[in-house]
Amino acid sequence: MPIPDAALYPEATGQAAKYFAQHQQEQPLKIYSGWFCPFVQRVLLVLHTKNIPFQYIEVNPYHKPKHLLNLNPRGLVPTLAVPTANGTSKPLFESSVICEYLDEVYSDPVKHGHRLLPDDPYERARARIWIQFVGSNIIPSFHRWLQFQGDDAAKGKEEYFGKEVTLPDLIIAPWITRHWVFDEFKGNNGDWPTTEDDETWARWNNYTKAIEDLQAVKDTSSDREKFFPIYQRYADNTAESEAAKAIRQGSAGLVFAAS
Ligand code: GSH
Incomplete structure (x- = not known):
């Protein structure tokens, strides 16, 4: 055959x-x-x-x-x-x-030219984790979505987009749901980079939507306008929180790294 x-x-x-x-x-x-x-x-x-x-x-x-x-x-x-x-x-x-x-x-x-893997052994190890991840997760998901039929195809699609939330998603979610602050306070007016970055931003928007759609995110978020005065202070750089002070002193890593 x-x-x-x-x-x-x-x-x-x-x-x-x-x-x-x-x-x-x-x-x-x-x-x-x-x-x-x-x-x-x-x-x-x-x-x-x-x-x-x-x-x-x-x-x-x-x-x-x-x-x-x-x-x-x-x-x-x-x-x-x-x-x-x-x-x-x-x-x-x-x-x-x-x-x-x-x-x-x-x-x-x-x-x-430059080495494609980092010189630092730790950074190299981390790069290998991602390489492994692509091989063990992303490509198999791609293929499951592509190849599965009927109900299984729908499952494959969910898997490819990553249906299950992970701890890193939750760790970053509060900042994702707040990036409107740049439009509101920094004059960005929704003017996120476009042209050659369109595809990246389309992926970002998909990801943002998935995060915003999480019930846990919805259930723990207050109305947007209630954040306005808080972020206005940050935007004016008059806030006095530890984070605000640390940012001013250039030592934000100490505050944010383990929080
Ligand atoms: N794990 C291999 C790699 O990363 O190099 C996969 C290579 C592979 O599957 N190549 C396909 C192939 O040679 C073409 S895209 N297929 C022949 C076959 O399946 O018999």
Whole structure:
């Protein structure tokens, strides 16, 4: 039976076609790629950002050509062929592992710019948490929403948007429900950044709406106009609360960090 996934448009188009055309020449570092694959794209983004010389090799991973299987028995893209000292190559796979490898190996700041993972071990560990989170939560949710049918699709959608509130949501919610203060007191007049940031703001607005719709937020919020005199004092910088004083002294971290 034919594999439905194998029926692919055979090659990249548009800007990607031009970019890949510039990377057809023989190079020691090779990426076995599918133009359509988001995991591949991760690696291409790193190669591009770090200006790493590479050869682009288009394969259809659903047909699993022999030269791909020789490198990667699972026959997945991306697969990287890494040059060895004796002129042969050795394979590497798993997109996030490849990305980290490239960042580590191509580390000359003059040739390759800044490191994509932070230098500080703690910050690096935190970045890895997010990387892991994308892999373990976001992409699976994306696919569940995309692939599930009927009632299950609705469940997938809820999951993708994150139906269940988490502690970080609740920790930030009071400030989210108060960002009108900038319109009211700082002359912002709803003038949040637009144009190239539209998409970000659309996501922000979705998130804000989800927070505002929480019953717990509704049940614990007073009428907006009752906040006016309080925030007027902050806006005039005449408030004398610990927070207001700390902000004036530049030591807000001590007040807010553990609160
Ligand atoms: N976890 C892998 C990674 O991050 O590199 C996933 C790679 C992957 O699933 N690639 C797809 C593939 O090669 C194309 S987007 N599929 C072939 C198959 O499923 O047989």
